[in-house]
Amino acid sequence: MKETTIQGRLWVLTEPDGALYDDIDTDMIFHNRYLHITDVAQMGQYALDNLKGWEDFAKKAQPGDIVMAGRNFGSGSSRQQAVDCFQALGISAIVAESFGAIYKRNAINSGLPLVTFPNLTAIAAQFENGATLAINLETGEAVLNDETRFQADPLSQVQMDIYQAGNLFAYGKTVL
Amino acid sequence: MGQTFAQKVLARKAGLDSVMVGQILTIRPDKLLTHDNTSAIAGNFRKIGVQRMADPSISVIVLDHVVPAANETYAANHKTVREFVAEQGIAAFYDVGEGICHQVLPEKGHAWPGAVIVGSDSHTPTHGAFGAFSAGIGRTEAAAVMATGEIWLRVPESFRLLINGTLPARVSAKDVILHIIGDLRADGADYRSVEFAGEIVQAMSIASRMVLTNMAAEMGAKNGVVEPDEKTRAWLKGRVDHDYEEIFADPDAPYDRVIAYDVSTLAPxxxxxxxxxxxxxxxxxxxxxxxxxxxxxxxxxxxxxxxxxxxxxxxxxxxxxxxxxxxxxxxxxxxxxxxxxxxxxxxxxxxxxxxxxxxxxxxxxxxxxxxxxxxxxxxxxxxxxxxxxxxxxxxxxxxxxxxxxxxxxxxxxxxxx
Known part of the structure; x- marks a missing residue:
């Protein structure tokens, strides 16, 4: 069994004016000019390189880090590379107020935990780059810098099962 | 309590009398649409370790994204797709020049009322214009559908959008849907099943209805749908050669939101x-x-x-x-x-x-x-x-x-x- 609590250093994706970024689309996450790349290990270096102010994200990110954004993260195309690129960097979870529908499926099926934080925009000022966030995926309880507690949505059962198995393929083998 | 279109179509596919919103179902989709990305999906399929697709008859593959191939990399991808098609015995393959997958799929008879269609393209909701439940998926799960013939789906909440009035001259379906997306925002219908109805939708051609369902994706919708009618049946005649069961939302179905638009004075x-x-x-x-x-x-x-x-x-x-x-x-x-x-x-x-x-x-x-x-x-x-x-x-x-x-x-x- 994998740990059900994830802890990592936080990257809060904000616009140049400091507001939490909404509607980060799949072209901002993984631009269409890289779609010919098929080796997942090569995808990490391009993560967020079309998001204004975050072009150098791949150089700064470390395995285990957690990414935070506003509403509708991963809207747009169905490209799975927009999930794969974060997994290539070892990102341990993405936290947002809401996610694009297909992005959410892609992440679940790839075993990347997406944590939905209702009303995140309203409390976004409390989260800073470099802070430590711990999230219990089963209960949704989140703790910032070992101090402040928040309640996020827990992962659904199917989300948890696929995460525990590793990904959809591994999960499929457990139920077949 | 009645049921929405999404509830009814997914319940029927799951062999259940009724389903609840939020319920997770495993169903066998009628069609799996993939395009140039079939090359990567075929690679994922091989990783699963299965030799043959569970049911090649559900697979519809259209090369459309970069056709004819713009360079050697794209050409190699297309070649991989053609080899995969031959190896797996996929009949519904449409090569360079046939057109865009979301146009070719219905033209060739692969969409019909009540069908469940999944596709590894975000504009797969387009086929809801024919009364189908049609949703975009990713490439890992497209490979999983090839291997198992099955997919898990969460029964979505629903919106019903009523579009009424009369369309002014040189104002079209595109203007209507842009106006709605501007109103609801890019995440306004996240994960939702969006039912388009009202006198304007009834008066629209099939092509115009496809504009609405196509762009439902741009407000985050899981799927968009228009109820089938005489126009739908006429369009599908000669294309779909089997019987199908039309599915309509119940009048008392539970919706998250019902929103009415009057477009009589809409500008482009x-x-x-x-x-x-x-x-x-x-x-x-x-x-x-x-x-x-x-x-x-x-x-x-x-x-x-x-x-x-x-x-x-x-x-x-x-x-x-x-x-x-x-x-x-x-x-x-x-x-x-x-x-x-x-x-x-x-x-x-x-x-x-x-x-x-x-x-x-x-x-x-x-x-x-x-x-x-x-x-x-x-x-x-x-x-x-x-x-x-x-x-x-x-x-x-x-x-x-x-x-x-x-x-x-x-x-x-x-x-x-």
């Missing part, structure tokens, strides 16, 4: 760079200089779209310094546009005719933009950098607005030409 709408929900009436952006116009894509590349452009451009010529690209959505559309003289009208007016396919919509080839350039396009996305340079600008509009703007060289109200 334009989405400004760089988000689809950045929508204003065309009157607010009049005079914006353009370098390129694009008429085509899975949103607006059908016969009525080309005809609307030809009606404005016939006997005239586009402005000096403007490139106008026209891409019919399919071979069938192209042949009919040739037969009706529409292609002649457009090319004589200065348009460049490109082959049926996705073309420059996703920035791979056939009309990418340089830094500082502006395109007005009938496509469904204007994300920063989508059509080439990150420093370029894409406005989204109807075929009539794009044609009128190509004529003058600046964004122009199609009611004024």
């Amino acid at each position: 709408q334009v989405a400004k760079p760089h988000t689809v929900d950045n929508v204003v009436p065309v009157t607010e952006v009049l005079g914006t200089k353009i370098d390129q116009g694009l008429i085509g894509t899975c949103t607006n590349g059908r016969l009525e779209d080309l005809a609307a452009a030809a009606e404005i451009l016939r006997g005239k010529h586009i402005a000096p310094g403007v490139r106008l690209l026209v891409l019919p959505a399919s071979r069938e559309v192209l042949l009919e546009a040739v037969a009706q003289g529409i292609v002649t009208d457009l090319v004589a007016a200065g348009a460049t005719l490109l082959n049926p396919g996705c073309g420059p919509c996703l920035g791979a080839h056939e009309g990418c933009m340089a830094p500082g350039e502006t395109t007005i396009s009938t496509a469904n996305r204007n994300f920063k950098g989508r059509m080439g340079s990150k420093e370029a600008f894409t406005y989204l509009a109807s075929p009539a607005t794009v044609a009128a703007s190509a004529l003058t060289g600046v964004i122009t109200d199609p009611r004024e030409v």
